[in-house]
Amino acid sequence: MTPPRDPGRLLMVMPYEQLVRKAVEAGFEVWSIWDPALRTPEYLDKVAAHSRELALVDFGDETALRALVARLAREHDVQHVLHLGSEATMAPVLAEAEALGLSPNTAESVRLLNDKHAMRGLLNAHGVSAVRARRADTLGEVEPLLTDFGLPAVVKPTNTAGSRGIALVRTAADLAEWTERVKAGGFEGPFIIEDYLEGPEFSVETLTAGGTHHVVGITAKQTTGAPGFVETGHVHPAPLDPADAAAVRDTVTALLDLTGYAFGPAHTEVILTPAGPRVVESQARLGGDRIPLLVEVATGYDIEAAIFRGLAGEDVTAPAPHRYAAIGFFQLPAGRLESVDGLDDLRARDHVHGVHFPYGPGDVLPRTTDSGTRHGYAVVDAPTPAEAADRIAAARTALRTTTTQTPKEALR
Incomplete structure (x- = not known):
């Protein structure tokens, strides 16, 4: 079925550049909202190039964000409001979009997906994918709840992604390490405790x-x-x-x-x-x-x-x-990057579809603790999973780097 020639006007919050471009290619007129603190001016220029208008706001100011969504939707007779970015700012946007009658989803349906404790409670209540779980509203509640829950157990914040703040706790030492990591990451809760799967x-x-x-x-x-x-x-x-x-x-x-x-x-x-x-x-x-x-x-x-x-x-x-496609993340020692080689050769390989290594000599490679501190990746295709694994291993070998150790404080 061919999409209508004029599918309407679309307001997107936190849209990545390629999403705006593809929405326009589908026939939509697009208005975009971003927080300028989260992307470079050069990136926002790319978003603006495909948008009828790019409006900027502090995503941490929920009142201002909701007011901007409402104003743009009314001024430009928008038919749909979408938020396809980070789930951290979805709740106020969807609440406003639902109030305007412009969201394809209810705010509650998205909350039930994004909030780990709400999702687990929903599944357990209906006997689907049942997993024993408890909620701790504050960090101080985790240890006494774990005592009652029993070990081993997985603990994590209820509203994060990318492996941030998650740990398997088998011992008191594991709990102490996780507690320090959560404090350093600024995670204030709530947290969920679950059976280790x-x-x-x-x-x-x-x-x-x-x-x-x-x-x-x-x-x-x-x-x-x-x-x-x-x-x-x-x-x-x-x-x-x-x-x-x-x-x-x-x-x-x-x-x-x-x-x-x-x-x-x-x-x-x-x-x-x-x-x-x-x-x-x-x-x-x-x-x-x-x-x-x-x-x-x-x-x-x-x-x-x-x-x-x-x-x-x-x-x-x-x-x-x-065919098969695989991604492998580079796993490099933490420290100051002295030299890097092999990227051009890697990108030139026919089976390589993407290479990302955002570091150069003089940069400090962080210690990898979550998805945000990994060191880049390569994407390959292959006729079998085994050959995909071999090609990822070869891609990791092709990236040649030298690093020197730096004080722990510089690696955080």
Whole structure:
């Protein structure tokens, strides 16, 4: 089905540059809102180039943010308001959009996805992907709750992503280390305590249109494991037994049904335990770690563009993979970068679809503690998962660096 020639006017909050471009390509007129503290002027210029107007506001000022959403929507006769960026600022935007009658989702449906404790309570109440869990409103409540809950247990903030603030606690020493890390990261809670789920991990990308959930693909995750579970790589599609893949898909779509999610992408993380799939967390947004690129390399399907085609009225379908795609994150020693070589050769390889290394000589490579402190990545294609793993290993070897140690304070 061809999208209408004039699908309407769209207001997007925190839209990444390529999303604005793809919305315009689908026929929308786009107004954009960003916080200038979160992106460089050069990046915001790219957003503005595709937008009818780029408005700037402090996302930390929820009153000002809501007022700006309302003003732009009314002044420009906007038909839809979307927030596809970080979930941290979704709540006030969706509350205002819902009040204006311009959101394809209720604020409550998105809250149920984004808030880990709310999501877990919803699933447990309906006997879907049940996992024992407790909520601690403050950091001081975690230790006494853990005493009653029992170890081992996973602890994490209820509203973060990217492995930030998560840990497996087996001992008092683990709890002390996590407590210090949480304090240093400024996480004030609430926190969730859950049973430790053992098994391979997967990310499930979905695109919902008209209340129907389409599973775009399942991605196998590789992590450092306990205690921080930092993601080190992914392969798409996941090499899964068909029965297991069907169980994972059914679990994720059941979650989306329970929340009442009606439109847009969702990124859901699942562990395939001996008792079946268990949802770890979900967010009402596209997956990070370049997973949309992995999907496109493996299938030819542009999930970012499909969002706006679906909003414009085109039928949404799930893609079929014809090869594998993998991402591997560079794992370098922390310290001051003295030299770097091999990037041009790596980018020139036919099977490489993306390389990111945002450091140069003189920069300090941080110690990797979460997704935000990893050192870059390479994306490759391959005919098999084993060959994808070999190509990622070769990409890591191709990046040649030398570093010198610096004081711990400089690495934080």
